[in-house]
Amino acid sequence: MKITWLGQLGLWIETDRASIMVDPYLTDSIYERVGEGYRRLVPLRPEYLACRPDVILLTHDHSDHLDIPSLKALLHEEHPIPVLAGSNAWEKARKAVGGSHNYVQMTPGTEWSVGNLRFRAVRAFHSDPTAVGFVMQGEGLTLYITGDTLYSRELARQVDEPVDVLITVVNGQGNNMNGTDAARLAQDVGAKLSIPTHWGLFAKFSDDPEEFLLACRERKLRTVRAEIYEQLDLNCLLKGEM
Ligand SMILES: [Fe+2]
Ligand SMILES: [Zn+2]
Secondary structure, eight states, X not given: OEEEEEETTEEEEEOSSOEEEESOOOSOHHHHHHOTTOSBSSOOOGGXXXXXXXXXXXXXXXXXXXXXXXXXXXXXXXXXXXXXXXXHHHHHHHHHTOTTOEEEEOOTTOEEEETTEEEEEEEOOSSSTTOEEEEEEETTEEEEEOOSOOOOHHHHXXXXXXXXXXXXXXXXXXXXXXXHHHHHHHHHTTOSEEEEESOXXXXXXXXXXXXXXXHHHHXXXXXXXXXXXXXXXXXXXXXXOO
16 A cells, blocks of 8 residues: 655555545645745645545545645546545535535544445544544555544544554644644554654644654654655555665
């Protein structure tokens, strides 16, 4: 399984049989609307707008996660796909993009399977009260994508399967946990490998992941400091080959 971090919590996940796009923010629409501080620090890569995902996951209704121009580019009327989304994001995407796609309202505990992949929504503690995270299982791997969330002991209680890869927010602003608490979560869920995200895209929130990486080192937890647009081969990383 390969994943490419696209900035914020955007992910392009490629499995043998299907590809999944998570929280695509692939434009500069926030900067165009809000202005300075929100200009992308990493150039646009329009080829990601041309991706043809088999599933889209939307954790919540904040514009760095639910970007209507990105969704309009990714969703093609001749290729209807499931769009699994937290309730507010589900409502907004349905209204703003619509079409014949299958918008599935995901609340904590609900599951959706596609082929050999299974997605479960888990609770997130964020300023969109309907925000969710996702546990994705397939090809022998379990990924836990936190979504935007503060730390709570409840987070790990919802994830009872062994986590291979934790993909977590670490920026500590805007109702997201900081690096120290994200490392606590990595330990709570027993993640074999953790990847810090939701940093480095906007000048306004240009935190680096060092607090997280240091806290993980102190806890003897494995991490990988991905760069935006870098493709990671999770199987190789878990086997220690990279
Ligand atoms: Fe966010
Ligand atoms: Zn958010």
